[in-house]
Amino acid sequence: MNIREATQADWPAIWPIFHDIVSTGDTYAYKVDTTKEQAEAIWLSAPRKTYVVEEGGAILGTYYIKTNQSGPGSHICNCGYMVSSAARGKGLATSMCEHSQTIALELGYKGMQFNFVASSNKGAISLWNKQGFKTVGRLPGAFNHPVEGYIDALVMFKWLEQPE
Amino acid sequence: MNIREATQADWPAIWPIFHDIVSTGDTYAYKVDTTKEQAEAIWLSAPRKTYVVEEGGAILGTYYIKTNQSGPGSHICNCGYMVSSAARGKGLATSMCEHSQTIALELGYKGMQFNFVASSNKGAISLWNKQGFKTVGRLPGAFNHPVEGYIDALVMFKWLEQPE
Numbered sequence: 001m002n003i004r005e006a007t008q009a010d011w012p013a014i015w016p017i018f019h020d021i022v023s024t025g026d027t028y029a030y031k032v033d034t035t036k037e038q039a040e041a042i043w044l045s046a047p048r049k050t051y052v053v054e055e056g057g058a059i060l061g062t063y064y065i066k067t068n069q070s071g072p073g074s075h076i077c078n079c080g081y082m083v084s085s086a087a088r089g090k091g092l093a094t095s096m097c098e099h100s101q102t103i104a105l106e107l108g109y110k111g112m113q114f115n116f117v118a119s120s121n122k123g124a125i126s127l128w129n130k131q132g133f134k135t136v137g138r139l140p141g142a143f144n145h146p147v148e149g150y151i152d153a154l155v156m157f158k159w160l161e162q163p164e
Numbered sequence: 165m166n167i168r169e170a171t172q173a174d175w176p177a178i179w180p181i182f183h184d185i186v187s188t189g190d191t192y193a194y195k196v197d198t199t200k201e202q203a204e205a206i207w208l209s210a211p212r213k214t215y216v217v218e219e220g221g222a223i224l225g226t227y228y229i230k231t232n233q234s235g236p237g238s239h240i241c242n243c244g245y246m247v248s249s250a251a252r253g254k255g256l257a258t259s260m261c262e263h264s265q266t267i268a269l270e271l272g273y274k275g276m277q278f279n280f281v282a283s284s285n286k287g288a289i290s291l292w293n294k295q296g297f298k299t300v301g302r303l304p305g306a307f308n309h310p311v312e313g314y315i316d317a318l319v320m321f322k323w324l325e326q327p328e
Contacts, residue, residue: 022235025235025236026236028235028236029233029234029235029236029237030234030235031234031235031238032235034235069193069279069280069306070193070194070195071186071189071192071193071194071195071196071198072189072190072192072193072282072307072308072309072310073193073280073306073307073308073317074195074308075308075314076303076306110305110314111304111305111306113303113306115233115279116233116237118236136301136302136303136304137300137301137302137303137319138300138301139240139277139300139301139319139321140275140300140321140323141274141275141323142233142237142240142275142277142321143236143237144236144237144238144239145236146236150239153237155301155303155319157303157304157306159304159305
């Protein structure tokens with residue numbers, strides 16, 4: 001398993017993972033009918049960097065890292081992670097989360113924030129808790145879940161090093 | 165005092181208010197050296213709508229409203245408010261906040277969220293509390309204040325109507 005920076009040439013392999021996850025509408029704050037072109041702008045062009053998890057020539061997972069807030073907030077980054085349905089349960093999300101924290105420090109960030117975690121997404125919340133992220137906010141009814149309706153979204157946060 | 169939608173022709177009058185506030189780096193998550201062109205994109209072009217407070221032909225304040233998160237989060241809006249230094253203490257911020265909640269409901273939003281309120285910004289926090297906003301999150305050290313250093317940022321939230 002190899003985690004490397006994504007290139008434009010990886011997009012055809014990343015898109016099915018993005019589409020599979022986003023079209024269900026139960027985890028990410030993207031439109032369920034996000035087009036391939038819109039998705040490329042969101043996942044590959046807009047972030048500061050995008051990475052892929054590769055094994056035997058196949059793309060099994062992907063994540064992005066970007067600055068979460070500009071100006072006085074620019075020392076905190078934001079990441080998003082996606083794992084191919086065929087590759088779940090193999091620890092890829094954990095590997096990507098660990099990798100992203102290393103990259104974040106290399107890029108000069110001091111902390112990482114997840115802005116909008118569906119409170120129904122127990123797997124991700126548990127994983128991030130194990131990685132040292134704390135729930136620092138709860139947005140009441142802010143996530144319109146396709147099955148559960150208006151559920152809370154969590155804000156999760158981790159300092160990657162102590163404040164100076 | 166009249167609150168009306170901003171036009172392109174208002175930008176020369178809005179820009180000094182924006183610049184005056186943002187260049188101090190103590191309230192908004194924009195770069196302190198944001199240029200006039202960047203500011204126009206941020207404040208006038210990117211939001212769903214932008215309003216100005218006008219009195220006797222002068223622009224005394226301005227606010228924007230936009231969708232805070234896409235897809236499953238698109239029922240919650242975000243606003244930002246700015247008052248000219250010459251017009252502070254006259255209740256303009258309160259008037260704009262009330263106006264924005266009416267507009268938000270007209271646009272179909274069900275709630276309003278402020279994502280990144282410097283915890284040092286006591287005036288704004290007090291005003292929003294009076295308007296019914298609750299602090300639903302506290303981001304530790306996420307705001308790099310020019311004098312106080314890394315201080316907490318607050319997430320504030322209000323349902324504009326009860327969840328269905």
